[in-house]
Amino acid sequence: MSRVPRPTYHHGNLRAAALERAAQLAADGxxxxxSLRQLARDLGVSPAALYRHFADKDALLDGLAQRxxxxxESAARDALARAGGDQADAAERLxxxxxxxxxxxxxxxxxxxxxxxxRPKAGRDPVEAAPYLLLxxxxxxxxxxxxxxARVRRAALAAWAFVHGLATLGAQQAWVAGEVAAAAEGLLRxxxxxxxxxxxS
Amino acid sequence: MSRVPRPTYHHGNLRAAALERAAQLAADGxxxxxSLRQLARDLGVSPAALYRHFADKDALLDGLAQRxxxxxESAARDALARAGGDQADAAERLxxxxxxxxxxxxxxxxxxxxxxxxRPKAGRDPVEAAPYLLLxxxxxxxxxxxxxxARVRRAALAAWAFVHGLATLGAQQAWVAGEVAAAAEGLLRxxxxxxxxxxxS
DNA sequence: ACCTGAACACCGTTCAAGT
DNA sequence: ACCTGAACACCGTTCAAGT
Numbered sequence: 001m002s003r004v005p006r007p008t009y010h011h012g013n014l015r016a017a018a019l020e021r022a023a024q025l026a027a028d029g030x031x032x033x034x035s036l037r038q039l040a041r042d043l044g045v046s047p048a049a050l051y052r053h054f055a056d057k058d059a060l061l062d063g064l065a066q067r068x069x070x071x072x073e074s075a076a077r078d079a080l081a082r083a084g085g086d087q088a089d090a091a092e093r094l095x096x097x098x099x100x101x102x103x104x105x106x107x108x109x110x111x112x113x114x115x116x117x118x119r120p121k122a123g124r125d126p127v128e129a130a131p132y133l134l135l136x137x138x139x140x141x142x143x144x145x146x147x148x149x150a151r152v153r154r155a156a157l158a159a160w161a162f163v164h165g166l167a168t169l170g171a172q173q174a175w176v177a178g179e180v181a182a183a184a185e186g187l188l189r190x191x192x193x194x195x196x197x198x199x200x201s
Numbered sequence: 202m203s204r205v206p207r208p209t210y211h212h213g214n215l216r217a218a219a220l221e222r223a224a225q226l227a228a229d230g231x232x233x234x235x236s237l238r239q240l241a242r243d244l245g246v247s248p249a250a251l252y253r254h255f256a257d258k259d260a261l262l263d264g265l266a267q268r269x270x271x272x273x274e275s276a277a278r279d280a281l282a283r284a285g286g287d288q289a290d291a292a293e294r295l296x297x298x299x300x301x302x303x304x305x306x307x308x309x310x311x312x313x314x315x316x317x318x319x320r321p322k323a324g325r326d327p328v329e330a331a332p333y334l335l336l337x338x339x340x341x342x343x344x345x346x347x348x349x350x351a352r353v354r355r356a357a358l359a360a361w362a363f364v365h366g367l368a369t370l371g372a373q374q375a376w377v378a379g380e381v382a383a384a385a386e387g388l389l390r391x392x393x394x395x396x397x398x399x400x401x402s
Numbered sequence: 403a404c405c406t407g408a409a410c411a412c413c414g415t416t417c418a419a420g421t
Numbered sequence: 422a423c424c425t426g427a428a429c430a431c432c433g434t435t436c437a438a439g440t
Contacts (some may be wrong), residue, residue, distance in 0.1 A: 014423085014424095032233060035412085035413065035414085036413085036414065036415090037412080037413065037414080038413095045424075045425095046424065046425050046426075047413095047414080047415085047425095048415080048416080048417085048424075048425070048426085049423075049424050049425075051414095051415075051416085052422080052423055052424075053423095056414075056415075057414065057415090116369070116373060117318065153380075154380070154384045154388075157367075157370075157377070157380055157381070157384070158363070158367075158384075158388055160366065160370065161363060161364075161366030161367040161370055161381075162359070162362060162363045162366055163362075163366070164366040164369065164370060165361065165362030165363055165364070165365040165366030165367075165369070166358075166359075166362040166366075168317070168365065168366070168369055169358075169361065169362055169365060172317060176358070179354075179355070179358060180358070180362075183355045183358070183359075186401070186402070187355075187359055187401070190401055190402075194395065194399070198395070200387065200388070200391050201387070201391075215404085215405095236431085236432065236433085237432085237433065237434090238431080238432065238433080239432095246405075246406095247405065247406050247407075248406095248432095248433080248434085249405075249406070249407085249434080249435080249436085250404075250405050250406075252433095252434075252435085253403080253404055253405070254404095257433075257434075258433065258434090403440100404439105404440090405438105405439080405440080406437105406438080406439070406440100407436100407437090407438085407439095408435105408436090408437090408438100409434105409435085409436085409437105410433105410434085410435080410436105411432100411433095411434090412431105412432070412433080412434100413430100413431070413432055413433095414429105414430095414431080414432095415428105415429085415430095415431100416427105416428085416429080417426100417427090417428085417429105418425105418426090418427090418428105419424105419425080419426085419427100420423105420424080420425070420426095421422100421423090421424080421425100
């Protein structure tokens with residue numbers, strides 16, 4: 001009859017608790033240092049219990065990647081909103097998206113790595129994910145009226161690659177992260193304005 | 202007295218043979234699927250034998266990364282030479298370096314991943330590696346006479362990030378790799394020429 | 403100097419059994 | 422439905438001992 005039957009651990013939300021703790025474990029030591037048995041120990045549960053919630057270790061990592069991708073999307077939307085949202089012009093929006101991407105990678109290097117480090121699998125395609133769609137929208141707005149879809153897609157890919165490269169190099173080397181943080185604003189503005197002036201053929 | 206005392210396996214070159222086989226194992230299944238015991242089994246040697254040549258598993262992976270980095274450097278130098286070497290103008294050289302980088306990532310996605318996927322460790326800094334120095338040289342040649350070192354370094358970082366982003370995104374998603382391969386030539390030329398026209402402030 | 407054998411403390415995963 | 426206990430086949434690493 002109790003309406004709140006122990007919402008903690010052993011009852012109900014083991015899956016959520018496991019993902020939460022797994023994210024912490026992956027944050028220090030990296031995704032390779034994540035052990036299901038250690039995780040079970042931390043949660044006060046038998047190793048086998050996790051298999052009621054995840055098919056295997058890979059499924060757990062997949063869950064982690066989805067969480068991180070959602071966080072990245074939030075960061076992108078927030079940066080967009082802070083820049084004025086739909087009212088801002090397209091170059092402004094593009095720069096804001098880049099800013100959000102870089103800020104996320106800098107603030108949560110572990111989560112950023114998790115999104116992209118896993119081997120590509122059926123169904124997990126970052127390109128179908130929301131952040132890419134936001135980018136495509138901004139680039140489309142920047143493109144000249146006559147531009148065909150393939151040309152726009154290529155420009156979006158180039159813009160993504162530029163920012164993604166800055167983010168991944170920064171996530172690997174601390175001093176690069178510093179350099180990126182210092183130069184990011186200028187680089188993003190130059191890039192976005194350059195796109196409007198000379199949209200690639 | 203035998204001048205060539207079984208140069209194979211059990212004698213002499215276990216280290217080289219281990220790296221060779223490890224590279225193969227990492228190529229399929231990824232670096233995470235690499236097991237020292239499996240490796241020892243493949244080489245017909247006891248697991249402990251590997252510890253005469255590598256301090257631990259991480260040291261083996263480090264050896265793998267160094268090999269891959271050397272291969273990447275070769276690819277960059279080859280592309281440079283094919284483009285005319287020192288006689289080619291700076292924009293041409295910069296584009297050639299990008300071409301070599303992308304071609305390597307496409308031909309050996311596993312090796313490319315190994316270079317960059319490992320957690321940064323003291324002493325392993327891709328930025329001190331030869332490929333970066335070649336890049337810095339080309340960008341320096343493109344910079345206007347008065348440009349100071351920091352500005353040049355920033356431009357080199359941006360160029361690297363652009364190409365690195367294309368390469369890593371391509372290494373993750375097969376269709377992106379195709380798109381990159383199709384668009385690379387145009388993107389690289391535009392980028393290199395754009396740098397000469399409007400070197401970033 | 404280089405390698406083996408055996409051992410230690412860990413893994414991921416499965417499966418019968420409990421509640 | 423969700424969890425435990427015990428087991429299986431694996432790990433990385435160490436250390437004495439062999440040649």
